Amino acid sequence: MNLEIITPDKKIFSGEVSAVTFPGTEGQFQVLNNHAALVSTLGQGAIVVEGAHKETFTVDGGVVEVLNNKVLVLAESIS
Amino acid sequence: MASLKEVRNRITSVNSTQQITKAMKMVAAAKLRRAQDAIIQMRPYAKKLGEMLATVSAGTETAAESPYKQVRTVEKVLIVTVTSDRGLCGAFNTNVIKAAVALIQEKYATQAAKGNVEILALGKKGGEAFLRRGFKVNTDFMDVYTRLSFGVVKEAAESIMADFEAGKYDAVEVVFNEFKNVATQIIRADQLLPIPEAKNDLKTATTSNVNYTFEPSEEQIVTDLIPKTLKIQLYRAVLESNASEHGARMTAMDKATDNAQELIKALRLEYNRSRQAAITKEILEIVGGAEALSQG
Numbered sequence: 001m002n003l004e005i006i007t008p009d010k011k012i013f014s015g016e017v018s019a020v021t022f023p024g025t026e027g028q029f030q031v032l033n034n035h036a037a038l039v040s041t042l043g044q045g046a047i048v049v050e051g052a053h054k055e056t057f058t059v060d061g062g063v064v065e066v067l068n069n070k071v072l073v074l075a076e077s078i079s
Numbered sequence: 080m081a082s083l084k085e086v087r088n089r090i091t092s093v094n095s096t097q098q099i100t101k102a103m104k105m106v107a108a109a110k111l112r113r114a115q116d117a118i119i120q121m122r123p124y125a126k127k128l129g130e131m132l133a134t135v136s137a138g139t140e141t142a143a144e145s146p147y148k149q150v151r152t153v154e155k156v157l158i159v160t161v162t163s164d165r166g167l168c169g170a171f172n173t174n175v176i177k178a179a180v181a182l183i184q185e186k187y188a189t190q191a192a193k194g195n196v197e198i199l200a201l202g203k204k205g206g207e208a209f210l211r212r213g214f215k216v217n218t219d220f221m222d223v224y225t226r227l228s229f230g231v232v233k234e235a236a237e238s239i240m241a242d243f244e245a246g247k248y249d250a251v252e253v254v255f256n257e258f259k260n261v262a263t264q265i266i267r268a269d270q271l272l273p274i275p276e277a278k279n280d281l282k283t284a285t286t287s288n289v290n291y292t293f294e295p296s297e298e299q300i301v302t303d304l305i306p307k308t309l310k311i312q313l314y315r316a317v318l319e320s321n322a323s324e325h326g327a328r329m330t331a332m333d334k335a336t337d338n339a340q341e342l343i344k345a346l347r348l349e350y351n352r353s354r355q356a357a358i359t360k361e362i363l364e365i366v367g368g369a370e371a372l373s374q375g
Contacts, residue, residue, distance in 0.1 A: 008121045008229040008314055025303075026295050039135055040294040041303045063304065065131055067289060074128055076307070077230050 001033050001069040003049060005057065005078070012078050017051035020071060022064055031066055038066040047073065083357065086350040090343060097339035103167065104332035111261065111325035118258070118318050121229075125311050132304045134289075135297050145305045146244050148274050155195045156187045157239065157248040159271070161255035161316050162205035163324040164224045169331035171256060171264065171324055172204040178266045179205070179254045180212075187250075197248070201235065201317060223317060229310075232317050236310040243272045255316040256323035262330050264323040271312060274305070 003020055005013040021030045023045025031038070042062040049055045062075035160179050162172045179198075183191050190196050198216045200206030206221045220235040242248055251272040256264040293300055 006124050006127070008124045008311060009117075010120050011123075024294060025299075029294075036292055037289050038292045038294065039131065039300060041300055063128075063131060063300070063307070065127075067291075072127060074124060074131070074307075076233060076310070 001031075001035075001071060003051075003071045003073070005047070005073040005075060007075050007078055012057060012075070013049065013055070015051060017049050017071075019050040021046075021048040021050075022073075023047070023059070031064075031071055034069060035066050035071075037068075038064070040064050042073075042075070047075075083350065083353055086346055086353060090346045090350065093339050093342050093346065097336055097343070100332045100335040100339060104329055104336060107325045107328040107332060111322060111329060114318065114322035114325055115258075118315075118322055121311070121314065121318060125315065128304065128308055128311060132301065132308060134291065135293065135300050135304065145274070145302055147240065147272055147305055147309065150273050151246075151249045153187070153249045154190060155197070155248045155250075156183075156190050157197050157199055157242070157251045158183065159199045159201060159239070159251065159253040159255075159313070159316075160205035160209065161253065161320040162200070162202035162208075163320070164203040164222070166204065167331065168324055168328035171327040171331075172202075172208070174264070174266050175205055175254055175256060176208045178268055179209075182252060182254065182268050199235070199239065202320070224321065227317070227321065229314055232314045233310050236306075236313045239271070239313075240306060240309060248272075253313065253316050255320045256327070258319045258322040258326060261326040264327060267316075269312075269316070271309065274309070 001017060003013060003015060003017045004011070019030055019032050021028060022040070023043050025041045025043045028045070029040070040063070042059055042064060044060045045058070047057045047059055049057070057075075058079050059073075059075045060077055062073060064074075065072045158179055160175055162175050166172070183196055187196055194215070196214065198206070198209045198214050200209065200216055200218055200221045201223045203221055203224075206216050206218050209216050210218075219238070220231070223231050223235065239248075239251055243251060250270065252268055253271050254266070254268045257267045259265050
């Protein structure tokens with residue numbers, strides 16, 4: 001599936017991934033291929049991207065939308 | 080007529096001024112490009128956020144409750160002025176200050192009379208101008224442009240929202256220059272808080288037929304998204320103003336360079352004229368002297 005992580009300043013990540021773990025406000029969850037359409041808010045924590053290689057981003061809030069194998073993360077700040 | 084030396088000195092000084100204005104124009108052009116890039120970067124985020132808010136609120140039946148929509152009788156007002164840190168950019172800052180003053184006089188005259196209008200300055204020039212006018216100015220974020228990033232603007236927006244929620248202000252307006260093109264800036268005065276009702280139109284405009292899972296509830300997401308859009312709104316104002324500033328400086332410096340060119344032309348004419356006069360005078364003296372000698 002395709003993952004995009006953007007902040008108001010710049011695009012942080014864009015590419016094909018196999019799994020992403022999000023720090024949801026209601027607890028951590030993972031999105032795999034062909035996940036059902038979903039909108040969720042994120043709390044503070046780490047986004048773990050598993051694709052060609054593993055990458056971790058720390059966010060302090062944001063929203064994620066999953067639709068048709070496209071995952072879009074709108075994060076406020078990322079480190 | 081001015082002496083030759085004086086005119087020559089003036090030509091040199093105008094020349095160096097012209098060099099400075101030319102350099103400033105070039106720098107402004109480079110910075111403008113970067114400022115425009117920042118706006119372009121921010122756009123997909125803002126667009127997606129708006130779309131998301133629309134999809135989510137389309138799912139909810141009741142209009143989302145938000146403390147930021149609360150309309151109260153306006154007693155205390157906060158005006159956010161977005162200006163630049165530096166001058167030499169034409170009427171850029173003056174326009175914002177004028178518009179803010181006009182806004183206070185037209186809309187919040189009674190509150191201003193009671194001293195209940197406060198200014199939050201983003202950018203030094205606006206802050207300084209309103210301090211001089213004797214307004215209460217919050218200068219916590221006056222230096223946004225020295226460390227411009229979403230993080231800083233976010234802090235400013237969060238403090239504004241917290242103050243609004245706590246009842247410190249009953250209305251918040253933002254006055255800034257909108258970037259139309261390099262030569263044109265449009266002065267805008269937007270109400271930031273309480274959120275104007277018109278935004279609910281989005282709800283009917285886009286009704287998606289995708290069955291989303293919402294986590295947590297739709298209402299919760301909407302309440303979470305609203306502050307985010309506010310932050311983006313403020314960030315957009317700051318970025319627009321930044322691009323406008325460089326655009327305004329570019330045009331101002333371009334005009335200054337042209338003016339210097341004209342001045343140099345006029346001075347050079349004057350210089351040549353006095354040089355010619357001096358030569359003529361010298362020849363006359365020599366001829367006169369020779370005549371006197373031959374007669375004697």
